[in-house]
Amino acid sequence: MEDQSNVKQPSLWLCLSIVLFLIISFLLQLIVKGEPDVHMTLFFASVFASAMLIIFNKTKFDLIEEGIIHGCKIATISMMILMFIGVMIPAWIAAGTIPTLIYYGLKLISPSIFLVTAALTCAIATLCTGTSWGTAATFGVALMGIGGGLGISPGMTAAAVICGAIFGDKMSPISDTVNLSAGTCEVNIFDNIKSVATATIPGFILTIIVFIFLDLKFNSGEIHSQAVDEMLAVLSSNFNLTPIHAIISLVPMILVLILALKKVNALATIVISAIVAMFIAIILQKYQLIDMMSYMNYGFKIDTGNFDVDKLLNRGGLQSMMWTVSIGYLGLSYGGILEKTG
Template identity: 55%
Template sequence: MKNSTKKPSFGVALLIVTFLFVIIIAQVLVAGSPDIHLTLVFSITFAVLLLMMTGTKWSVVEEGIMHGCKIATVPMLILMFIGMLIPALIASGTIPALIYYGLKMINPSVFLLTTALICAVSSVCTGSSYTTGGTFGVAFMGISVGLGIPPALTAGAVISGAVIGDKLSPLSDSTNLAAGVCETNLFAHIKSMLYTTIPAFIISLIIYTVLGMRYSADSIDTTAVDAILKGIVDNFNVSPLYTLISLIPLAAVVFMAVKKVSALAAMIIAAIIAMVIAMIMQGYSILEMMSFMNYGFTIDTGVADVDKLLNRGGIQAMMWTVSLGYLGLSYGGILEITGTLESLINKMESLTKNARNLIITHIFSSILVNIISASQYVAIIIPGRMYLPAYKKIGIRTDVASRTCEDSGTVTSPLVPWGLCGVFFTGTLGVNTMEYLPFAFLCYLTPVVAVIYALTGKFIWKESVTELKEKAAV
């Protein structure tokens, strides 16, 4: 992966990153919401021109683009297949049933709390925030409309719950990656993360509970809810028996996740199961289902709110997000392969002489890498490997290093508009990243808790004399 040309200087690397931030801020101030696609195109162009002017060969730039696209391919395929799964789940009655019973059973005052908790359980079981967002997340977004709860607030609760699995599930790819990068036992890594993740999640749940108190049964527009319920009942079978049948695709996803089946395969299999159920139970033809899964589910129920909830999904609907993912990862790949990221992080090595400074530097480095690389994987790998020797040098246990990778690299990924998680949740939940960002409390409370521990020295464990002797013997 490493190129043989001279790495860019810190000044060049800083100028490249500064250009990205300046153009984003300028577009936000002028347009209110930046066209992220063109922002990245302009930023890539500026970076490439500057790098080539300072000695980087085009072949290295091209290698970086291919490297970024390779990282993006599997997540983007998952995103496309979730686009295919969502209309299949709607046609089979899965999502309509979840919305129907959610509106009937969930009290608005505890809706946000319930959303975060259920998404947390789902993501821990599946090890995937993507799976949770594409199934339960979509259903909760629909329920929130009927309850009169802002979509951005609901999206924040979905993401806070979904990210838990990316951190704490032994089935999660980022959890395994962080443990591997920092040479830590997987379950020691998970145990270490409990100390930062659980307090942050509890605080998030408290905030969701307080915010949810603003909504009650009295605040619901019962006329609108009744219309939604009638629209669903008139067009879908929501009897208890049929509802159980419609939940089979979700059960299949959980089962395949536990069995460590590829996420790509899980999405396709679940979509096919939902398609078969829709054809048998709802009477759709295979041609209709193929159209739904490609272009999105369409239905005219006569109730505008129901049509808005259910007319969605499809592979083509995800292509805006997929193109953004490829652009973001291409930009990140160029900066990684050309050594631009390394030049930035090397400058920070002087700040790693004690545990407090090391952990805080690691956290901010990972967040910075996440922003400019658009990938939580890169944000875990580069700072993790860069700072691991410093942890060992001052005798800090490696599970603290791996925990820090996730406390900064994993949880902040949904907050980056052009990052893998950011583009996924925007495309799946239908809420812009900048809209849900203030409400995804877990995503920025976790790094805050980690910084507090670093400042106070709490739960920053030193290696025992026995452990040090054993490693020295090896």
């Protein structure tokens, strides 16, 4: 390993050129392509940084390689967690865990405290699925329809959905952003959540209080939403959601919460939950082992005939996480080069 005290420090202009190349590349990509698909941007930024350091700073390639390895080492545990989250999500869906949350979450929404229950429902859904975007695109769509039927402003309903979804994402041990930030900062994932909670929980409590006062303006009416009724019917026809089965299907989620409170290793927690969910899916929901292996690798697949339900349930899988895993390795490799070369 290279002695850091003997590493020749790059000049200020060289450091600025390397960082500016990355910034300009990002901006050009967003302007030209309009999407944050930055894998090759990070790749070329790493190549540019390496070339500039070798040519103008006489940096040895061994040191650059050491930086890449250092970055990948930081990323490894977080990337493994992300991959196993991909395995766990379709197991939860097949076991009925996520369908149960959706089904009973929608049934429990009260018109008298609609904004509060909407925010809490989205928070719980995201906490258990790790995806704020998925919650907003599914629960959010259904809740917008309900809110419109109750005469509630679309802006208020959207605020409730977004607040709940973002809160759940920040608190979820299976959120990709939570795992990436913990891995990048080299801290335990549960310590990361605990730190974020000091600001996020008080903020969410204040938000709920505001929604309570807003709900007082819309304390009448009944929920009549064809979209919600269709979702409930589709879920009950494709999954066994009787109360006893619903309780059993929540075991994988409860396991995650218990093991998280006991500070069990996040990797082990996710694997245990995934395996338990797989057996529940096989025993209670009557899936075959070969089907579960396919779902856990490539993602859960079902055609219910309802677009909103399919959009929420057709997801997950080990392979679905490779986009995030690869960007994590590329980004941290780039950071490792900058760190080790000074």
